[in-house]
Amino acid sequence: MKHYFSTLTFLIFIFVTTGIQAEIKLPAIFGDNMVLQQQTEAAIWGKSEKNKTVKVTTSWNKKNYSTKADNEGNWKVKVQTPNAGGPYSITISDGKSLTLKNVLIGEVWVCSGQSNMQMTMSGYFNQPVTGANQAIATSRNEKIRLFTVKHEKSLEQQYNFSGDWQECLPENVAQFSAAAYFFGEMINETLGVPVGLICSSWGGTRIEPWISENGFGNFDWVNLPDKNSKEEFNQQVPTVLYNAMIAPMVGYSIRGGLWYQGEANRNQPKEYEKLMSGLIDNWRNEWGIGDFSFYYVQIAPFNYGPNSLNSAFLREAQFKASTAIQNIGMACAMDVGEEFCIHPANKKVVGERLAYLALANTYGMKGVEYSGPVLKEMTVEGSLVKLTFDHAKNGLTTFGKELKNFKVAGEDKRFVPATAHITRKGITLSSPLVEKPVAVRYAFDDFVIGELFNTEGLPASSFRTDDWEMK
Known part of the structure; x- marks a missing residue:
């Protein structure tokens, strides 16, 4: 028995x-x-x-x-x-x-980066998202779905991560990325199609952890970790967030990617310029579905203090990266920065500017401007400097503010404030202290509130015409 x-x-x-x-x-x-x-x-x-x-x-x-x-x-x-x-x-x-x-069929976007992408509609402690309460209260939408990847890191690529698809209900929207939500809301409203948003982000992280091991072939200054190491490691180690928070969804059908990061890399702008396009190439190669659209946010001005490199150089690196490869673009946030808060409250305008990029370039919508004014040419006539701009077919505006953020320098490389005026052809500026100008900078400071826009309301990035040593 x-x-x-x-x-x-x-x-x-x-x-x-x-x-x-x-x-x-x-x-x-x-x-x-x-x-x-x-x-x-x-x-x-x-x-x-x-x-x-x-x-x-x-x-x-x-x-x-x-x-x-x-x-x-x-x-x-x-x-x-x-x-x-x-x-x-x-x-x-x-x-x-x-x-x-x-299950819905529609448009799917992966949204990643550090704390400004991670920042939920509820905000951080003592750091709100402007208009969030109303946006949350009116957010019920059967055609938007949300997925947040939980924080995890790994030295080896993982098969799975933690998270689940949620319906677009106020209680779920409140805990979802604000920048990503406002982007998705506009895409859904404009195109009338379902939208799926996958947010995989981690506050305070550098760009290197988000790139796979295969993506570092051209970046010999990056030290890759020993995958067999038994020692503790943090989320800043190269590859470890790609391995744990991106790799498990590589191959999932998507329309494109969104990125909001850079603050943690602000002291290495030259390297970041290469890493930004490197990350995009890396993700595209790993996904294997072609050169999908990729749009990112330029970091907003902020007072990083005297011991940090002027973050305008990082903004410049991001701008340069935006033309390095095909089918990418940058949303400018020069007008929404806060001097003593690294997380701008106005996430709605950030999400909408990302949406303009997608609507115009990915979805081919006509009549939509997606970029602020971009410097086209500088000419010098005596002590006067004249600037012309692309993405300003209907002209420039300050919406009633004075142009205070232009500086000019002569051969001595000393920049002084310039008096600037909008003209029918662009901007003319000068300073009585510079008789023979050779270089111009606009809003090229750590913290500044940008005042130069095109008439569509999109701000110009900070820029410089020189390539002098970074200080």
Whole structure:
């Protein structure tokens, strides 16, 4: 009798264990309420019993897709997605079925960076988001979905991370990235399609942790970690946030990426200029879906104190990076910085400026300006300096403010305040202290409130015409 019960127990154990092994398991990025990118071949992957046939059925076209799990139980299929719409369902079966419900098809954006991207609609302690309470109260929207990746770091690339797709309800929006939400809200309202926002960010982090090991081939000044090390490490180590918070979703169907970071790298602007385009190239190579759109926010002016390099050099590096590779752009925040708060409260204007970039360049919307004035040419006539600008077809404006942030220098390289005026062709400036000007700078200080705009209301970045030593 004992032998009988032992055999029965063993058989039950084998049956239960086999059942557990056969159960479909999906990474967190796939779940109820998710958004898949429209009009593409969207990858779906997971785990099952090894060598098991897995069938995926999509409700929008009733089509079946089959694949076979490998010797470790890994499987992957690509499903054809239709035009934006939903809700739909996706059923995945290896003999046992799992159904993903309330799935939308629309536009998917990955949103990453440090604390200004992480900053939720509720703000930080004593640091609000302007207009957040009203925005949260009116945020219920069946066509926007939110996913926040929980903080984690790793020396090795991970298969999964923690997080879940949430519906756009006030209680969820309150805890979601403000910059990302305002971006998504505008895209949804303007295009009338579902929008999925995936926020993977960590306050205070440098750019290096967000790049994979494969992305550092041209950056020999970066010391990569020993992946076999048993010592403690923090979130600033190169690759560790890519490994834990980006890699698990690489391959997920997306339209593009958003980035709000740079403050932590402000003292290394020359390196950052290369790393910024390097990160974008790296993500595009890892995703393997072509040169998807990528837009980022230039850091806002802030008083970093006397022991820090003038952060205008970092803003300059970000501006230069914006033309280094194709299909990218920079949103300027020169007018929203706060002298003693590194987290500008006006996240709505930041999100909207990112949206302008996407609407004009990714979605091809005509009539929408996406950039503030960009210096085109400087000419010198005696003691006068004349500047012309691109992205100012209808002219320039200060919205009633005086132009106070221009400086001019002669061959002695000493900058002094200049008197500047808007003209029909651009800006003319001069100073009685500089008879033969050779260089101009605009708003090229740590903290400054930009006052130069085009008539569409977008600010000019700080800029300089010289390439003199950084101080």
